[in-house]
Amino acid sequence: MNTSRHTKPAIIYASLTVLFVWTAMASCTSTASDGWQPLFDGKTLDGWTRVGGEAPYAVEDEAIVGTMTAGTPNSFLITEKEYGDFILELEVLLEGDATNSGVQIRSHIDKTANNGRGRVFGRQVEIDPTERAWTGGIYDEARRGWLYPLDLNENAKKTYKRDSYNHIRIESIGYETKTWINGVPVAHVVDTIDATGFIGLQVHSIGDKALDGKKVYFRNLRIQTENLQTQEFPQGIYTVNLTPNSLSTYEEQNGYKLLFDGRSNAGWMGAYKNTFPKKGWEINDGTITVLPSDGGESSNGGDIVTADQFSAFDLSFEFKLTEGANSGVKYFVTLSENNSGSAIGLEYQILDDERHPDAKMGKGGNRTLASLYDLIPAQKTKRSLRKIGEWNKGRIVVLPDNTVTHYLNGEKVVQYKRGSAAYKALVRDSKYKNWTNFGEAASGHILLQDHGDRVSFRNIKIRSL
Known part of the structure; x- marks a missing residue:
């Protein structure tokens, strides 16, 4: 990544941090008259229940303290009350840098699972002191996995402070969830499931016995559920919108446009054609699907391309x-x-790599999923993979500046610079070596490939940069 591009945003984030932390500190003196209500009385665990595992929770110095315990699964302290729209603020301190914790929001429990101890599932705001640094990202516990890894907002990785209390703000309003860490x-995430649910505090299971006895502290928990006073979310933060073929107001303000409306082939045509293919492609139930034929390249309906061309862009x-x-998916x-x-x-x-x-x-491996085909292999993790038949992002x-990044399910897997010496060397050693200036055009169409196999697409959107 060309770090020089991030100098100005870093200054902005630093300024915002000072402002927001000051605001957060000042708000600690507020009373219920401004709509805030304490979620924890500072003395007892009244209104809370432990589920899932056997890690103990106690009250120490007006903080809820969970203790990591070997031999038990993830443990949660959950509210007995469920919440819909809310703004939640709290402070969290997690001992060490080799494990993680989290705050469940609008979550639920399968009471029959986990040998009758129950299994919590639902969205979780991550607390991650490890080198990965995904604190404030959004995970779907025991269900869909990562929704918002912090590869999608790398500037925010620097906000968490190890071995200190960190201020967390969560806005869960309508379909939208937004997070702040220490004011940043x-x-x-825009997600249409789970309109209500409980709030939970996690003590993660541990595999390393050296972590046995480490603690996580939660304090100054407070919540607004009426007359919600939302905080401005600056432009330029990537949105994971799980509502197919739609744009949130925030995405529209950031300049995103749908390339597929979910209903028609508007904006698309066959490659080397003036119209959309008469066969080989199907639009149904909000998806655009290339139909199976013989597994050959462009042997049925053929590839389709956007009518418009793009140069610098953010394509999802x-x-x-x-x-x-x-x-x-081809570009340029x-x-x-x-x-x-x-x-x-x-x-x-x-x-399908398998x-x-x-x-x-x-x-x-430079022809595997999410790779820059025949040039650069994708550096994937197991957690970034979805089962065949499930939707991938x-x-x-x-x-x-021609820096290109591929993401798979929110994780960065490829990065290179078009036209660089390293890029040209890769092209010279590939199947594209005979194409003059391959991949270096100033602009080009976006293409969905017909390779003779059934593959579906949806939620195709782009922002010009």
């Missing part, structure tokens, strides 16, 4: 694979080559 805006899309399927497609088969362009590979033979071709960001 961190995550924004969701895709769903079938078993053994192959497809791709100029359609100037007039080649047979799939049109030429840089490709975000979409592939079942499609292409995953074992190329070099070093892809993202491609091209900065004006």
